[in-house]
Amino acid sequence: MIYTTLLLLSSLSLASASRLASSVPLRAPTTFSAARRSALVTMEENEEEDRIGAGGRGGHAVKGQPELSEEERALQMKVMEHQRGAARLSQAEDARSLVEYSTGYGVLSTLSSQLEGYPNGALVGFAPDEKGLPVFCFSGMSSHTKDLNAKDGGKAALCVTAKGFEGAADGRVTLIGDVKRVSKEDVEAGKLKELYLAKHPKAFWVEFGDFTFFRMEELKVVNFVGGFARAGSITPEDYTGSAVDPIQAFAAPVMGHMNSDHSESTVAMVMHYIGLDQVKSAELVQMDRLGFMVQCTRNEESFKMRLPFPRPAEDRKDVKTLIVQMTQTALKDEAVQAAMQAMQEEAEAAKAEA
Numbered sequence: 001m002i003y004t005t006l007l008l009l010s011s012l013s014l015a016s017a018s019r020l021a022s023s024v025p026l027r028a029p030t031t032f033s034a035a036r037r038s039a040l041v042t043m044e045e046n047e048e049e050d051r052i053g054a055g056g057r058g059g060h061a062v063k064g065q066p067e068l069s070e071e072e073r074a075l076q077m078k079v080m081e082h083q084r085g086a087a088r089l090s091q092a093e094d095a096r097s098l099v100e101y102s103t104g105y106g107v108l109s110t111l112s113s114q115l116e117g118y119p120n121g122a123l124v125g126f127a128p129d130e131k132g133l134p135v136f137c138f139s140g141m142s143s144h145t146k147d148l149n150a151k152d153g154g155k156a157a158l159c160v161t162a163k164g165f166e167g168a169a170d171g172r173v174t175l176i177g178d179v180k181r182v183s184k185e186d187v188e189a190g191k192l193k194e195l196y197l198a199k200h201p202k203a204f205w206v207e208f209g210d211f212t213f214f215r216m217e218e219l220k221v222v223n224f225v226g227g228f229a230r231a232g233s234i235t236p237e238d239y240t241g242s243a244v245d246p247i248q249a250f251a252a253p254v255m256g257h258m259n260s261d262h263s264e265s266t267v268a269m270v271m272h273y274i275g276l277d278q279v280k281s282a283e284l285v286q287m288d289r290l291g292f293m294v295q296c297t298r299n300e301e302s303f304k305m306r307l308p309f310p311r312p313a314e315d316r317k318d319v320k321t322l323i324v325q326m327t328q329t330a331l332k333d334e335a336v337q338a339a340m341q342a343m344q345e346e347a348e349a350a351k352a353e354a
Contacts, residue, residue: 078275079305086306087290089245092238095173095224096132097245097288098162104199106134106160110147110179120147126158127199129215131240134158134175135182135192136214137206148214154178158216169304171226177219177236187213227304250316251287258323259283264340265327266307270294271339272330274305280343289313 068076089097105125112120122144126134138145147153156179162171187193192213193206205211222234258266266282279298286293291308310326313319330336 075275075277082274083306087308087312088306089288089290090238090242091224091226091232092222092234092242093245094171094226095222095234096239096242097248098171098173099128099132099134099160099175100244101248102160102163106158108136108144108179109157109159110144111150111153111155112143113147113150113153114143120144124158125196125200125203126160127196129190129195132242132244133177133216133219133240135195136179137196137203137211138214139205139208140210140212145212145214148179149181154180156216169227171224173225174223175216175219176221176223177216179214180217182213182215245288246315247287247289247313247319254316254319255284255287255292262327265323265330266294267343268330268333268336268340269307269326270296270305271336272333273307273326276305277335277339279339287319 088094104127105123108122108124110120110122112118114120120143122142124136124138124144126136129135138148148156155177157174157176159172159174164170165172182190182192192215196206196213197203219236219240221236222239223231224234225231263281263283266284267279270276270279270282276296276298279296281297283295284292285295285304289309289312291306294305294307296303296305309322311322313322331340
């Protein structure tokens with residue numbers, strides 16, 4: 001079953017995050033059968049929330065949550081409604097882009113040739129090809145190479161984490177399929193050595209005679225986890241047919257600049273567009289052509305929220321245009337102005353006391 005759930009993670013505890021969680025079923029891909037689409041609709045109806053957050057049927061059950069005031073409940077309902085409609089990449093696009101922009105290292109699981117019936121795991125380098133499938137260059141001495149060369153040993157899984165991965169709130173992708181040895185002729189014809197060196201420029205071992213190229217030739221399934229309670233299985237066709245998000249190629253320096261020099265603008269945008277008040281800080285942690293993921297701090301809690309662009313961004317210059325436009329609009333909001341003024345006065349008062 002494919003589903004997507006927005007879960008805002010508290011840095012203090014999972015329980016304290018639950019009040020802002022909401023269930024957001026993933027739109028059924030066009031390749032789904034009518035029966036699966038019908039089943040998904042039924043799932044959505046059956047899992048309708050009977051209360052806000054993780055205590056409802058659609059979220060992670062967390063006991064002992066404090067009662068919310070009517071004002072806070074209304075605010076959270078408004079925020080959850082915004083998050084349900086916030087534009088996001090499809091899971092296939094997310095997974096494809098995560099693999100493309102990863103460090104080029106992952107954990108390869110193979111069927112152990114040393115211990116029958118048990119798996120073997122190894123941290124390996126790889127380079128994604130034009131379809132997002134991994135290409136490897138392995139030493140003949142490595143245990144995973146022996147596993148893959150063994151009879152019926154080509155079945156494998158590669159787990160790749162998002163660049164900057166720190167924990168369960170960050171994304172990861174597992175590609176499951178058949179990994180086969182590539183002949184020297186096919187390595188040259190496919191320019192696999194050049195492909196690998198483009199991802200790993202210092203991989204001098206590609207010239208060694210006892211190193212051999214392998215690649216995942218047949219993808220069986222893709223398992224994607226985009227963070228807490230956002231997970232699903234992706235078909236090989238959807239994964240290989242998805243384009244890599246172009247904006248993520250330069251996302252890091254853009255987000256770094258915003259977080260270092262314009263963090264107050266991000267706070268203003270969160271307040272205005274998402275409708276969340278009392279935001280003390282907001283840091284951009286992920287960006288794609290459809291918007292941002294923002295790490296927000298509110299009432300001593302930290303959680304992620306989706307802040308979409310008004311329209312898809314086309315390039316780096318367009319991203320800047322959209323951010324400037326959104327900031328200017330947010331700062332015209334009188335409620336945002338008052339909140340920002342109060343925050344400034346509070347900061348000045350704290351500085352004076354120190």
